[in-house]
Amino acid sequence: MDTVKIEGVIFDLDGTLLDSTWVWSQIDTDFLKKRGFEVPKDYSTAIMAMGFEEVAKYTIKRFLLQETKEDVMAEWDVMARDAYAHDVKLKKGVKKLLLWLKKQDIKMAVATSNSASLFEPCLKNLGIYDWFHSFTETGDVKRGKEFPDVYLKAAEKMGVNPGNCFVFEDILPAVLGAKKGGFQTVLVREPKWNYAKEDFDLICDYAVDEIDEAISLLNQWKCDMI
Structure with a gap:
């Protein structure tokens, strides 16, 4: 057989x-704090299966941000780059x-x-x-x-x-x-x-x-x- x-x-x-999940937890905290928000308890669960662009769109809509998805993704990329290159x-x-x-x-x-x-x-x-x-x-x-x-x-x-x-x-x-x-x-x-x-x-x-x-x-x- x-x-x-x-x-x-x-x-x-x-x-x-x-x-690497610690990287994104810190980015969520820092990104939203910079805009006057705390990370909601359900935020991580809400975005867990989304793609990078989907998360950017969701975040802009949820927090009524006056930014483009490209700007948001670029900022996240910069925030994460050093950690991924050296620390993860x-x-x-x-x-x-x-x-x-x-x-x-x-x-x-x-x-x-x-x-x-x-x-x-x-x-x-x-x-x-x-x-x-x-x-x-x-x-x-x-x-x-x-x-x-x-x-x-x-x-x-x-x-x-x-x-x-x-x-x-x-x-x-x-x-x-x-x-x-x-x-x-x-x-x-x-x-x-x-x-x-x-x-x-x-x-x-x-x-x-x-x-x-x-x-x-x-x-x-x-x-x-x-």
Whole structure:
């Protein structure tokens, strides 16, 4: 009997591969404080699955800012650039998983709401930029991560079948978007989001606390498919 091969893996960046959510929390605080606002409690949840441009539009509308989305995005980019180039690190277990996937000759790609001006210097500084087959931003497609578009585009670039491709994410709306595209999904639990167990049990194919725990489940998936 033939073995069904894992053809590819698509990773989110912020909060999944990169320990970078602190950067955006600080930017939210500083950006809004400069304009006389505090960060509302529901702000992070409201924007979590949006693309960069969507967040800018939402922020302008919510706080009635007299600025263009281009101006807002440019300011965020400047605020984040130094941190991404020098201070953002990989999350625990990431390098171990990526090295294992390289050894298995499994293609890897990135699907992110971030912009290349930030993530390229970061991944190059961390020495893993060239490990990825391709990069797809939510700005390359029409809808955010609550829809499958960005993952389908990433899979198309790699030339892989969504059913034999895993998507790693740290937020449930994005996992749901990937599932709509027919992908195998792994939630990397992030305490910040405080999801109830029954929520991710219903939505995700798999959930892990540390990303390198996925090595055993990927091996098991291959065995189960024989």
